[in-house]
Amino acid sequence: xxxxxxxxxxxxxxxxxxxxxxxxxxxxxxxxxxxxxxxxxxxxxxxxxxxxxxxxxxxxxxxxxxxxxxxxxxxxxxxxxxxxxxxxxxxxxxxxxxxxxxxxxxxxxxxxxxxxxxxxxxxxxxxxxxxxxxxxxxxxxxxxxxxxxxxxxxxxxxxxxxxxxxxxxxxxxxxxxxxxxxxxxxxxxxxxxxxxxxxxxxxxxxxxxxxxxxxxxxxxxxxxxxxxxxxxxxxxxxxxxxxxxxxxxxxxxxxxxxxxxxxxxxxxxxxxxxxxxxxxxxxxxxxxxxxxxxxxxxxxxxxxxxxxxxxxxxxxxxxxxxxxxxxxxxxxxxxxxxxxxxxxxxxxxxxxxxxxxxxxxxxxxxxxxxxxxxxxxxxxxxxxxxxxxxxxxxxxxxxxxxxxxxxxxxxxxxxxxxxxxxxxxxxxxxxxxxxxxxxxxx
Amino acid sequence: xxxxxxxxxxxxxxxxxxxxxxxxxxxxxxxxxxxxxxxxxxxxxxxxxxxxxxxxxxxxxxxxxxxxxxxxxxxxxxxxxxxxxxxxxxxxxxxxxxxxxxxxxxxxxxxxxxxxxxxxxxxxxxxxxxxxxxxxxxxxxxxxxxxxxxxxxxxxxxxxxxxxxxxxxxxxxxxxxxxxxxxxxxxxxxxxxxxxxxxxxxxxxxxxxxxxxxxxxxxxxxxxxxxxxxxxxxxxxxxxxxxxxxxxxxxxxxxxxxxxxxxxxxxxxxxxxxxxxxxxxxxxxxxxxxxxxxxxxxxxxxxxxxxxxxxxxxxxxxxxxxxxxxxxxxxxxxxxxxxxxxxxxxxxxxxxxxxxxxxxxxxxxxxxxxxxxxxxxxxxxxxxxxxxxxxxxxxxxxxxxxxxxxxxxxxxxxxxxxxxxxxxxxxxxxxxxxxxxxxxxx
Numbered sequence: 001x002x003x004x005x006x007x008x009x010x011x012x013x014x015x016x017x018x019x020x021x022x023x024x025x026x027x028x029x030x031x032x033x034x035x036x037x038x039x040x041x042x043x044x045x046x047x048x049x050x051x052x053x054x055x056x057x058x059x060x061x062x063x064x065x066x067x068x069x070x071x072x073x074x075x076x077x078x079x080x081x082x083x084x085x086x087x088x089x090x091x092x093x094x095x096x097x098x099x100x101x102x103x104x105x106x107x108x109x110x111x112x113x114x115x116x117x118x119x120x121x122x123x124x125x126x127x128x129x130x131x132x133x134x135x136x137x138x139x140x141x142x143x144x145x146x147x148x149x150x151x152x153x154x155x156x157x158x159x160x161x162x163x164x165x166x167x168x169x170x171x172x173x174x175x176x177x178x179x180x181x182x183x184x185x186x187x188x189x190x191x192x193x194x195x196x197x198x199x200x201x202x203x204x205x206x207x208x209x210x211x212x213x214x215x216x217x218x219x220x221x222x223x224x225x226x227x228x229x230x231x232x233x234x235x236x237x238x239x240x241x242x243x244x245x246x247x248x249x250x251x252x253x254x255x256x257x258x259x260x261x262x263x264x265x266x267x268x269x270x271x272x273x274x275x276x277x278x279x280x281x282x283x284x285x286x287x288x289x290x291x292x293x294x295x296x297x298x299x300x301x302x303x304x305x306x307x308x309x310x311x312x313x314x315x316x317x318x319x320x321x322x323x324x325x326x327x328x329x330x331x332x333x334x335x336x337x338x339x340x341x342x343x344x345x346x347x348x349x350x351x352x353x354x355x356x357x358x359x360x361x362x363x364x365x366x367x368x369x370x371x372x373x374x375x376x377x378x379x380x381x382x383x384x385x386x387x388x389x390x391x392x393x394x395x396x397x398x399x400x401x402x403x404x405x406x407x408x409x410x411x412x413x414x415x416x417x418x419x420x421x422x423x424x425x426x427x428x429x430x431x432x433x434x435x436x437x438x439x440x441x442x
Numbered sequence: 443x444x445x446x447x448x449x450x451x452x453x454x455x456x457x458x459x460x461x462x463x464x465x466x467x468x469x470x471x472x473x474x475x476x477x478x479x480x481x482x483x484x485x486x487x488x489x490x491x492x493x494x495x496x497x498x499x500x501x502x503x504x505x506x507x508x509x510x511x512x513x514x515x516x517x518x519x520x521x522x523x524x525x526x527x528x529x530x531x532x533x534x535x536x537x538x539x540x541x542x543x544x545x546x547x548x549x550x551x552x553x554x555x556x557x558x559x560x561x562x563x564x565x566x567x568x569x570x571x572x573x574x575x576x577x578x579x580x581x582x583x584x585x586x587x588x589x590x591x592x593x594x595x596x597x598x599x600x601x602x603x604x605x606x607x608x609x610x611x612x613x614x615x616x617x618x619x620x621x622x623x624x625x626x627x628x629x630x631x632x633x634x635x636x637x638x639x640x641x642x643x644x645x646x647x648x649x650x651x652x653x654x655x656x657x658x659x660x661x662x663x664x665x666x667x668x669x670x671x672x673x674x675x676x677x678x679x680x681x682x683x684x685x686x687x688x689x690x691x692x693x694x695x696x697x698x699x700x701x702x703x704x705x706x707x708x709x710x711x712x713x714x715x716x717x718x719x720x721x722x723x724x725x726x727x728x729x730x731x732x733x734x735x736x737x738x739x740x741x742x743x744x745x746x747x748x749x750x751x752x753x754x755x756x757x758x759x760x761x762x763x764x765x766x767x768x769x770x771x772x773x774x775x776x777x778x779x780x781x782x783x784x785x786x787x788x789x790x791x792x793x794x795x796x797x798x799x800x801x802x803x804x805x806x807x808x809x810x811x812x813x814x815x816x817x818x819x820x821x822x823x824x825x826x827x828x829x830x831x832x833x834x835x836x837x838x839x840x841x842x843x844x845x846x847x848x849x850x851x852x853x854x855x856x857x858x859x860x861x862x863x864x865x866x867x868x869x870x871x872x873x874x875x876x877x878x879x880x881x882x883x884x
Contacts, residue, residue: 021613021620028613028620032555032645034525058544060643064610064621070645073552079521080556083476102500102576103541110515113474114522133639134544168506171463171470176732178463178470179506197575201502203474203512292618 005379005415006386006428007406008051008091008233008266009044009398011037016270017392018067019290025396031068037077038084040395047402048416050427051089051120053213053233053388054078058098059131063298075107082115089424091120091213096153097146098126098135102196104153105160108210109202117206117423122213123228125150127329128302143328147220149193154212154228156194159187161209162437163199179203185437208433211424217245217332218324226252230430231264233388235333235361237340242267242362242383264428267378268361268388271371273400280365287392288353296352303330303337313349317341361390368404375405376414447821447857448828448870449848450493450533450675450708451486451840453479458712458803459834460509461732467838473510479519480526482837489844490858492869493531493562495655495675495830496520500540501573505740517549524557531866533562533655538595539588540568540577544638546595547602550652551644559648559865564655565670567592569772570744585770589662591635596654596670598636601629603651604879605641621645627879650875653866659687659774660766668694672872673706675830677775677803679782684709684804684825706870709820710803710830713813715842722807729834730795738794745772745779755791759783803832810846817847818856 013030014020021028030036041052054074062069074092081090090111094104112119125146132140141149168183187198214221214229225232232249236242250260274280293313301308305327310318317338324335341351364371378384391397409415421427455472456462463470472478483494496516504511516534523532532553536546554561567588574582583591610625629640656663656671667674674691678684692702716722735755743750747769752760759780766777783793806813820826833839851857863869 019618022615022618024615026615028615029611034556038525058548058643060626060641063623064626065619065623068613068620069643070606070611070621071643072555073549073644076517076521076549076552076556079518080525083480083522083525098542099545100540100577103545106500107515107518110518113514114476114518130639133637135542136637164512169471169512171510173464173466173468173470176461176464177507178510179512181505181507184502184506195575195578197572199502201500201511201513202515290618 002413004413005375005409006264006266007044007047007049007415008053008231008386008388009040009049010053010055010268010388010390011040012055012390012394013068015393015397016390017287018296019287019292020393021068022290023393026393028068030394031070032072034077034080036395037072037081040398041081041085041088043395043398043402045085045088047406048419049088049389050386051091051211051424052081053091053120053122054093055122056093056095057124057126057128057131058095059128059134061128061130066292066296075111078119079111079114082111082118087118087419087422089118089120089211089427090115091122091211091424093122093124095124095126095131096150097141098131101153101156101160101194102198102200105157106200106202108157109161109200109205112205112207112210113202117425119205119207120211120213120231120424122215122233123150123154123224124215140328143218143220143331147224150224151227152191152193156187156189156191156196158209158433158436159189160196160198160200161204162435163187164203165435165438166204166208169203204435207423207425208435211428211430221332222249222252225249225263226256226258230262230425231266231428233266233268235268235336237336237362239378239381239383242378243381246383262430264385264430266386266388267384268390269375270361270363270390270392271397271401271405272363272365272392273368273371273397273404275367277366277370280367283393284363284365291352293349293352296355297348300337300348300352300355303334305334311348314347316345316347317351363392368408371401371405372408372412375409376412379414444855446855447817447851448706448708449486449489449491449857450495450673450828450830451482451491452495452497452710452830452832453482454497454832454836455510457835457839458832459729460738461729462835463510464732465835468835470510472836473512474514476519476522478837479514479523482840483523483527483530485837485840485844487527487530489848490861491530491831492828493533493866494523495533495562495564496535497564498535498537499566499568499570499573500537501570501576503570503572508738517553520561521553521556524553524560529560529861529864531560531562531653531869532557533564533653533866535564535566537566537568537573538592539583540573543595543598543602543636544640544642547599548642548644550599551603551642551647554647554649554652555644559867561647561649562653562655562673562866564657564675565592565596565666566657569770582770585660585662585773589666592666593669594633594635598629598631598633598638600651600875600878601631602638602640602642603646604877605629606645607877607880608646608650611645646877649865649867650877653870653872663774664691664694667691667705668698668700672704672867673708673870675708675710677710677778679778679804681820681823681825684820685823688825704872706827706872708828708830709826710832711817712803712805712832712834713839713843713847714805714807714834715810715813715839715846717809719808719812722809725835726805726807733794735791735794738797739790742779742790742794742797745776747776753790756789758787758789759793805834810850813843813847814850814854817851818854821856
């Protein structure tokens with residue numbers, strides 16, 4: 001079969017542009033609305049997208065004055081969406097730093113059962129001291145420590161998901177035996193961060209494991225992705241940088257003993273689709289005008305690890321910013337932003353304008369054919385296996401992409417016209433993992 | 443308005459009788475089926491029940507050979523059910539011993555938003571060493587310690603639910619102000635078990651707090667209920683014992699400075715409804731025949747805190763059982779079982795027969811009129827404000843109760859014929875809590 005694109009819709013209430021909620025047509029309460037999320041997910045499902053995705057951090061993560069900052073917990077929201085959809089995959093972000101493996105493993109196994117094999121987990125280590133202070137800590141654990149814990153968290157979780165063999169439940173009414181006792185086993189994990197006896201209280205789920213997704217591009221993040229991730233979200237501003245990232249991560253996967261085709265790389269893009277190129281540019285400009293730069297400065301300062309007072313709107317970034325090695329969170333985001341500002345010689349105000357739209361992701365602005373061409377260019381030139389679609393404005397941005405761009409790609413044979421599988425792993429062409437306990441006992 | 447009954451359906455896949463999955467008509471995979479739970483919930487909603495409820499413990503809690511022991515995590519399953527229903531309340535059990543307040547508070551606030559005000563939390567401290575060993579401990583914390591932690595957990599959670607005032611979100615597109623900064627506040631909790639900065643990442647939910655439910659009947663449990671619970675599930679085998687419990691708990695609520703009408707007491711009952719009394723008794727007997735007593739002995743031994751070998755099927759319970767004070771979990775369940783066995787002079791086999799059906803709850807066996815009469819008797823004689831309905835077999839048990847018993851109670855004016863409110867609190871006649879932060883700042 002010809003290699004085909006994969007599409008994920010990054011759900012974000014009224015859109016990824018921070019001013020999108022202020023547009024006349026936007027529902028400023030969409031962040032807490034099941035119906036708004038049902039609509040977005042159905043549009044993506046009708047367009048045969050592989051999945052939808054929700055970001056997360058267990059903290060109030062932006063100034064509540066500036067934009068809708070309240071959110072629905074992702075595993076619950078996706079469980080509700082599982083009941084409202086049939087085929088599309090459902091990827092929730094959850095933190096390995098602020099959860100216990102038993103609790104999270106059972107939630108993802110439950111989501112996989114509820115959705116009949118459509119669950120995915122975007123694994124994050126959660127940057128920031130504010131989150132740490134919701135969990136009894138003074139400061140966040142070191143970046144390296146967070147990744148060590150994440151690695152052990154995955155080792156525990158996969159053991160728990162494997163603690164029932166696939167054939168454990170026999171449901172023999174006559175003999176009165178529901179599951180075979182020797183096919184349900186304790187995991188007895190005793191590690192540095194966790195001790196977990198098990199077994200899990202959820203039988204092995206349709207996909208075996210949820211799809212494992214990762215998004216950090218720091219050195220630790222890329223090593224973690226090479227070892228564990230089956231799909232990777234990434235932010236790269238140019239084709240060349242996307243190609244470099246793509247080649248590097250596939251190489252790392254091979255070095256980790258894996259098949260590089262089983263690591264699906266999905267750059268984030270912000271499609272801005274107009275019937276004419278001029279119309280698309282006009283929409284872009286309208287959004288930039290809506291940003292209140294004084295609100296955005298605080299967020300930028302946090303990512304860069306400097307005091308907000310040091311950033312002047314009409315000057316370039318300060319020269320003596322902390323290096324990537326000196327900050328403990330958002331490492332790759334920080335470097336991407338700094339490199340971008342310096343390369344294009346942007347003032348802080350101009351930088352905020354760019355970030356408000358794409359937050360470091362590439363904006364594809366143009367007519368449907370132009371956007372489809374750029375997607376094809378990335379896909380056929382070693383920069384992407386598909387895309388994480390992050391419309392600046394929702395639902396209109398995904399409606400336009402689904403109605404105008406997707407049919408062009410389908411016509412070119414680059415995207416499915418119907419689902420061929422039923423699980424999220426099948427959509428992405430990824431195998432169902434064998435049961436490690438089962439293999440060990442053969 | 444006349445005082446009316448409240449009904450909760452205790453969801454339990456093929457029924458509360460441990461052999462129910464073996465009946466020819468039972469789906470032995472119902473425990474992991476969204477559709478099976480959707481059907482049960484819709485039957486209860488069509489009958490105008492106040493709520494459905496899911497038990498939980500973060501552990502594989504029964505021998506997987508004996509009955510369906512895998513389960514779907516309750517907050518996720520109820521989120522999926524929120525998307526499939528409109529009016530009925532959704533009560534999930536969750537542990538204060540094996541969760542962090544920030545994580546759980548945001549899940550219940552999210553469920554309340556998703557369901558438009560229909561979330562309830564059955565607060566448990568989780569008995570048993572097996573659960574503790576899924577969370578890095580060797581043994582469960584002491585009963586008293588678990589309740590101290592639960593109390594602080596509730597103090598943190600209510601502060602988090604109050605960390606946004608009800609009027610915080612103004613969504614002023616013109617000025618670009620989504621929420622008022624001074625109406626979203628850190629909680630700064632520094633206690634013995636938890637330090638939590640806050641604010642919550644979820645704005646105040648439709649009900650303010652989820653309905654707070656409790657079910658333990660130990661001394662610590664009853665004190666906790668008197669302080670926090672708005673609805674209480676209880677197991678009492680006779681009318682007299684239900685009356686004593688009812689009077690005692692209402693008295694404790696008054697002593698805690700609360701309005702006793704705002705603590706709704708719901709004894710668990712197992713209705714066995716036949717068109718004739720003989721038919722009802724026949725169904726009862728058929729289920730008892732299906733139990734494999736050798737499987738049930740282990741569970742009974744665990745609750746009693748003795749080795750399984752000490753229990754002989756055709757002898758009474760040993761005389762020298764550990765006292766309630768000597769065991770660290772299931773205290774009230776243990777005492778109820780021991781008292782019952784001694785009072786009725788039961789052998790272990792007979793006791794297992796009784797427990798397999800009602801697990802210590804009262805079985806109401808008879809014709810629809812007989813069952814309705816008993817319900818009315820309890821309700822009008824200081825033993826109950828309503829009932830936690832635990833059919834031995836599902837879905838048939840709730841279908842029969844809804845079709846045959848509910849209409850009799852409606853005709854007598856004892857139960858609603860239509861929902862009058864939209865939230866779970868409104869169904870139970872309970873107030874929406876005022877915002878403590880808001881009150882403090884006036």
